[in-house]
Amino acid sequence: MDATIFNALAEPSRLKIVELLRVQPRSVNEVALLLKLRQPQVSKHLHTLAEAGLVTVQPIAQQRIYMLQPEPFVRLEDWANSFQHYWDQQLDSLENHLKKG
Amino acid sequence: MDATIFNALAEPSRLKIVELLRVQPRSVNEVALLLKLRQPQVSKHLHTLAEAGLVTVQPIAQQRIYMLQPEPFVRLEDWANSFQHYWDQQLDSLENHLKKG
DNA sequence: TCTGTATATTCCTTGACAGGAATATACGCG
DNA sequence: CGCGTATATTCCTGTCAAGGAATATACAGA
Numbered sequence: 001m002d003a004t005i006f007n008a009l010a011e012p013s014r015l016k017i018v019e020l021l022r023v024q025p026r027s028v029n030e031v032a033l034l035l036k037l038r039q040p041q042v043s044k045h046l047h048t049l050a051e052a053g054l055v056t057v058q059p060i061a062q063q064r065i066y067m068l069q070p071e072p073f074v075r076l077e078d079w080a081n082s083f084q085h086y087w088d089q090q091l092d093s094l095e096n097h098l099k100k101g
Numbered sequence: 102m103d104a105t106i107f108n109a110l111a112e113p114s115r116l117k118i119v120e121l122l123r124v125q126p127r128s129v130n131e132v133a134l135l136l137k138l139r140q141p142q143v144s145k146h147l148h149t150l151a152e153a154g155l156v157t158v159q160p161i162a163q164q165r166i167y168m169l170q171p172e173p174f175v176r177l178e179d180w181a182n183s184f185q186h187y188w189d190q191q192l193d194s195l196e197n198h199l200k201k202g
Numbered sequence: 203t204c205t206g207t208a209t210a211t212t213c214c215t216t217g218a219c220a221g222g223a224a225t226a227t228a229c230g231c232g
Numbered sequence: 233c234g235c236g237t238a239t240a241t242t243c244c245t246g247t248c249a250a251g252g253a254a255t256a257t258a259c260a261g262a
Contacts, residue, residue: 003116009107011220019102022187028239041221043240062229062238070188077181083174086123112250129209142251144210149249163208163259 001079005072008052013037014045018068021055025067102180106173109153114138115146119169122156126168 009015016035020026026034032042046066049055054072058065110116117136121127127135133143147167150156155173159166 003113006107006110010104010111012104015104073181073184077178080174080178087171
């Protein structure tokens, strides 16, 4: 798993943007208005999200509509899910540490 | 969703630590040796992970065994999973943008 | 209590990054 | 082409966090 996606989501404003775009695709100004952020910062954040592969752009006239990209979120879900297979084993290992120590 | 968990996982070394601890709980030195990091940095990273609620500590003599905490990963999986319900709707909304402009 | 091992903490320096302000670019329209 | 709208980019500055080095703390055993 690459840390890039986590880095992109680590910034509170960016996380809010993602949760906004989850509902529906939006233009830069729409995001700025809804989150009460300045347009340049929103552009920068969306750029970061795009570089991380979390969003894509669809130009419409002068507007640029940003929408989420499914794939990274699927990867994220799979990654988080893969941890479930280890919890039992973890407890066993801890007991080993406690006994063998 | 809180950005704290993403922030904790955004640092490459910390992400590696998490993926190590996924296999089994480990002491600070074990992590340091396996990842070829210095002990103080590992302690710091583990402290950050603990503050984010991703790991817990189990002291054994002088050693401190760190292990993952399931709950945050379950939350993360649920969050990522919740995005799946929106993709179809997203495409519809984009089309609306394209038509209505 | 002294020693060695395991871990945590502090101080310092440096790089990355976010926000603000200003400006540049893209595009449609008259 | 000139103008207005929408968005991107640049420059600057302050903050924060990571790594290195040194040191402090915790604990077990002789």
